[in-house]
Amino acid sequence: MWTYEKKLEYPVHIKNTNPKLAKLIISQYGGPDGELGASLRYLSQRFTMPYPELKAILTDIGTEELAHLEMIGTIVFQLTRNLTPEEIKKAGFDAYYVDHTTGIYPSAASGVPFTAAALQSKGDMLTDLHENLAAEQKARTTYDNILRFCDDPDVKDPIVFLREREIVHYQRFGEGLRIATDKLNSKNFYEFNVEFDR
Amino acid sequence: MNSRNNLLKKIMETDFAITEFHMYLDTHPSDSIVASKLKDYREKCKLLKKEYESKYGPLSSDSKIADQWDWIKDPWPWDCQCASTSNRENAMVEGGLF
Numbered sequence: 156m157w158t159y160e161k162k163l164e165y166p167v168h169i170k171n172t173n174p175k176l177a178k179l180i181i182s183q184y185g186g187p188d189g190e191l192g193a194s195l196r197y198l199s200q201r202f203t204m205p206y207p208e209l210k211a212i213l214t215d216i217g218t219e220e221l222a223h224l225e226m227i228g229t230i231v232f233q234l235t236r237n238l239t240p241e242e243i244k245k246a247g248f249d250a251y252y253v254d255h256t257t258g259i260y261p262s263a264a265s266g267v268p269f270t271a272a273a274l275q276s277k278g279d280m281l282t283d284l285h286e287n288l289a290a291e292q293k294a295r296t297t298y299d300n301i302l303r304f305c306d307d308p309d310v311k312d313p314i315v316f317l318r319e320r321e322i323v324h325y326q327r328f329g330e331g332l333r334i335a336t337d338k339l340n341s342k343n344f345y346e347f348n349v350e351f352d353r
Numbered sequence: 354m355n356s357r358n359n360l361l362k363k364i365m366e367t368d369f370a371i372t373e374f375h376m377y378l379d380t381h382p383s384d385s386i387v388a389s390k391l392k393d394y395r396e397k398c399k400l401l402k403k404e405y406e407s408k409y410g411p412l413s414s415d416s417k418i419a420d421q422w423d424w425i426k427d428p429w430p431w432d433c434q435c436a437s438t439s440n441r442e443n444a445m446v447e448g449g450l451f
Contacts, residue, residue: 158413158414158415159413159414160368160412160413161411161412161413161424161429161430162361162364162365162368162412162430163365163430163431164365164368164369164372165365165369166362166365167431168433168434169433208379208380208382211379212376212379212380215372215375215376215379216376219372219376225430225431228431229430229431232431233431233433236433323373323376327376327377327379327380330380330381331379331380334380
């Protein structure tokens with residue numbers, strides 16, 4: 156169960172539109188290492204996760220990813236307000252425009268629609284925690300790449316915030332992995348799958 | 354709009370600290386110092402939200418709604434509240450929508 160609050164996790168106030176940049180940032184909405192995939196990955200892995208600390212961390216991080224999805228949607232929306240056909244064409248936003256106008260659609264920067272193929276819920280605690288550590292780093296790299304194309308401080312500021320959150324989540328998943336392995340046979344972590352061989 | 358935004362920013366800051374404490378406690382459940390900080394920030398946030406909602410309307414779906422269905426009122430979180438550049442938006446600002 157979730158409740159909605161009529162506010163963002165971190166402020167987004169973008170004065171100048173920039174459809175060219177929006178085309179790149181949309182990747183964190185529906186791309187392979189984006190916030191939608193992150194949220195689905197963690198919220199789905201929860202069900203078979205064995206330990207209370209891990210159930211909690213997946214719930215809390217998975218929920219925060221939804222707040223990040225909303226921030227990214229807001230950034231893309233504000234970057235593409237009131238565009239003229241000339242601006243759309245000049246920015247190379249025309250391909251996106253043809254399919255979605257300026258609606259916010261979950262796709263990668265390459266135009267590939269959102270796919271669950273880029274995430275995993277493996278039903279094995281160790282595998283899933285490593286998946287999540289990698290996912291946080293992949294998202295961090297994507298934000299680093301986006302920042303190379305950002306010169307507008309109005310955009311840079313919330314993107315830097317989101318990048319930092321990837322690092323914090325990575326830290327929490329690392330602690331989760333330590334808590335998990337502390338409960339296993341230290342001579343053979345793979346002796347059995349705690350999510351299946353109970 | 355400025356005092357409204359400032360108050361909202363304070364709420365966002367406080368809520369963010371709550372998010373951080375909450376997540377930290379998931380992997381450090383016996384840290385009583387952080388647990389008591391979480392409690393303090395929750396109290397602080399409750400007061401800030403009460404003040405905001407009494408002035409500007411509901412923040413969450415379970416907030417007390419006054420005599421009108423204030424929940425539907427603009428602005429929504431994604432609405433741009435910065436100096437706008439287009440005529441369409443200027444007209445909306447003048448019309449009190451932002």
